[in-house]
Amino acid sequence: MRFRAITAYDGAGYYGFQRQANVAPTIQAEIEAALARISGQAVRVTGAGRTDAGVHATGQVIAFDLDWRHSAEDLRNALNATLPESIAVREVSPTGGTFHPRYDAISRTYVYRLYAAQVRDPLRRNRAWHVKADKLDLEAMQVAARALLGEHDFSTFGSPPQGENPVRNVFEARWGVGDEYCFTITANAFLYRMVRHIMSTLVRVGLARMTPVQFRDILAARDPGLVRALAPPYGLTLVAVNYADEPSGDAEAVMQQADQG
Amino acid sequence: MRFRAITAYDGAGYYGFQRQANVAPTIQAEIEAALARISGQAVRVTGAGRTDAGVHATGQVIAFDLDWRHSAEDLRNALNATLPESIAVREVSPTGGTFHPRYDAISRTYVYRLYAAQVRDPLRRNRAWHVKADKLDLEAMQVAARALLGEHDFSTFGSPPQGENPVRNVFEARWGVGDEYCFTITANAFLYRMVRHIMSTLVRVGLARMTPVQFRDILAARDPGLVRALAPPYGLTLVAVNYADEPSGDAEAVMQQADQG
Numbered sequence: 001m002r003f004r005a006i007t008a009y010d011g012a013g014y015y016g017f018q019r020q021a022n023v024a025p026t027i028q029a030e031i032e033a034a035l036a037r038i039s040g041q042a043v044r045v046t047g048a049g050r051t052d053a054g055v056h057a058t059g060q061v062i063a064f065d066l067d068w069r070h071s072a073e074d075l076r077n078a079l080n081a082t083l084p085e086s087i088a089v090r091e092v093s094p095t096g097g098t099f100h101p102r103y104d105a106i107s108r109t110y111v112y113r114l115y116a117a118q119v120r121d122p123l124r125r126n127r128a129w130h131v132k133a134d135k136l137d138l139e140a141m142q143v144a145a146r147a148l149l150g151e152h153d154f155s156t157f158g159s160p161p162q163g164e165n166p167v168r169n170v171f172e173a174r175w176g177v178g179d180e181y182c183f184t185i186t187a188n189a190f191l192y193r194m195v196r197h198i199m200s201t202l203v204r205v206g207l208a209r210m211t212p213v214q215f216r217d218i219l220a221a222r223d224p225g226l227v228r229a230l231a232p233p234y235g236l237t238l239v240a241v242n243y244a245d246e247p248s249g250d251a252e253a254v255m256q257q258a259d260q261g
Numbered sequence: 262m263r264f265r266a267i268t269a270y271d272g273a274g275y276y277g278f279q280r281q282a283n284v285a286p287t288i289q290a291e292i293e294a295a296l297a298r299i300s301g302q303a304v305r306v307t308g309a310g311r312t313d314a315g316v317h318a319t320g321q322v323i324a325f326d327l328d329w330r331h332s333a334e335d336l337r338n339a340l341n342a343t344l345p346e347s348i349a350v351r352e353v354s355p356t357g358g359t360f361h362p363r364y365d366a367i368s369r370t371y372v373y374r375l376y377a378a379q380v381r382d383p384l385r386r387n388r389a390w391h392v393k394a395d396k397l398d399l400e401a402m403q404v405a406a407r408a409l410l411g412e413h414d415f416s417t418f419g420s421p422p423q424g425e426n427p428v429r430n431v432f433e434a435r436w437g438v439g440d441e442y443c444f445t446i447t448a449n450a451f452l453y454r455m456v457r458h459i460m461s462t463l464v465r466v467g468l469a470r471m472t473p474v475q476f477r478d479i480l481a482a483r484d485p486g487l488v489r490a491l492a493p494p495y496g497l498t499l500v501a502v503n504y505a506d507e508p509s510g511d512a513e514a515v516m517q518q519a520d521q522g
Contacts, residue, residue, distance in 0.1 A: 008382060008383050008384065009383050010383040010384050010386060056384055058382075058384065076380070080380060080381065085381070085383065085386050086383045086386060087383055088380050088381050088382065088383050089380070090380050119337070119341060119349050119350070119351050120341065120346070120349050121269060121319075121349065122269050122270050122271040122346065122347045122348055122349050123269065123271050123317055123319065123388070123498075125271060125346050125347060127384070237384075
């Protein structure tokens with residue numbers, strides 16, 4: 001029987017989602033090991049997105065085939081009792097035999113957290129990017145972010161898998177308010193490291209080192225040479241992957257998955 | 262010259278604040294090592310409170326004597342460049358030669374974070390207590406917490422240093438609202454493990470296993486045998502220590518220190 005599950009993990013200490021030869025630990029390898037331990041079966045897990053080393057998830061979607069005679073809730077509980085504390089399965093449900101978490105997804109949502117302060121905050125270590133400044137210009141960053149909305153060639157901010165199209169469609173790109181700067185971005189798909197390149201550049205806008213107009217121009221230039229830095233992975237969380245068979249909207253309540261942010 | 266500093270730390274992985282023979286690492290030992298490295302002097306640090314293993318701080322106050330020819334800001338920056346990522350110094354200022362972070366404090370403020378959910382959240386691991394329940398009765402916990410206000414013998418919830426008085430004066434004890442349950446408590450001082458015993462008991466109220474009236478009664482009973490469990494340390498953060506020479510109120514903006522919560 002095929003199962004679909006929403007997983008959450010603290011990416012600190014992992015080499016990303018995808019299992020790698022000779023490099024442990026990864027999220028995928030831990031979940032496959034837990035499935036093997038509780039079922040005695042060699043199970044291969046497919047993920048919606050290959051989050052990078054250090055990137056977190058609250059809504060990574062996975063799928064796997066398993067012979068299981070108990071309930072889906074029993075499977076969830078058995079997995080959570082077996083997985084390390086840094087990984088949890090939020091929901092498990094039976095799904096159609098053809099469901100593929102990556103190919104079937106219609107959009108993915110990432111959140112990036114950062115804070116501006118002269119002194120780093122040890123309790124946000126591995127959780128949010130520390131920008132050494134008294135404050136950022138939130139309005140300028142908000143204006144700049146609007147340039148991301150809609151269909152664009154995002155070559156400036158990331159690269160597509162070999163030979164693929166670098167055009168992506170961004171549905172949502174906005175800063176939230178709170179005690180930290182929190183940026184939410186939803187697109188049909190993301191190029192490799194696209195979100196982290198966008199973040200390092202938006203922070204330049206927030207530091208008044210770039211104007212919102214210049215931000216729009218470098219997006220239009222489709223030139224990765226214009227982006228100087230990669231924001232750290234630990235500020236990034238994959239929060240949602242959306243599928244056509246589910247209501248979109250409340251990212252927390254929706255089943256989800258994502259690709260390389 | 263004597264200095265006073267506000268420190269913040271992630272208590273995960275430390276054996277508490279206080280340096281211990283044969284047990285490393287501790288917060289105090291790390292700060293003393295950093296001071297030795299930047300100054301070449303053997304410096305003894307005094308802390309406002311001996312937070313337990315796993316307990317965090319955003320407002321632990323320390324004091325130490327140091328020969329230093331540069332500015333207090335230079336000292337802060339040198340310390341932050343030398344300390345591990347899990348410890349930071351928020352502010353450093355010269356202080357009178359008689360200042361003692363513990364004896365001079367007039368109150369301390371702790372925050373305890375927890376969340377109710379069927380599945381644990383990996384991103385709150387080591388940060389908040391996971392209570393396996395769909396929800397807690399916030400109003401009952403709020404009513405129960407009011408019994409803590411004022412001067413009481415808190416023997417039910419903690420023990421004083423040998424031969425000392427178990428009476429403490431609680432100025433503030435309230436639940437906040439948000440995506441997690443967040444309890445703030447301020448008192449002139451705390452008994453050993455008092456906050457964590459109060460938390461485990463308030464959660465019993467939230468789970469409808471105890472009424473607010475019963476909570477008030479066990480406080481009045483002054484009997485530690487009535488408290489069944491100790492809430493985990495990682496939900497607890499020392500956020501403020503208040504001194505007579507400073508405006509009280511905004512815990513984040515005030516200089517602070519604390520004892521055994």
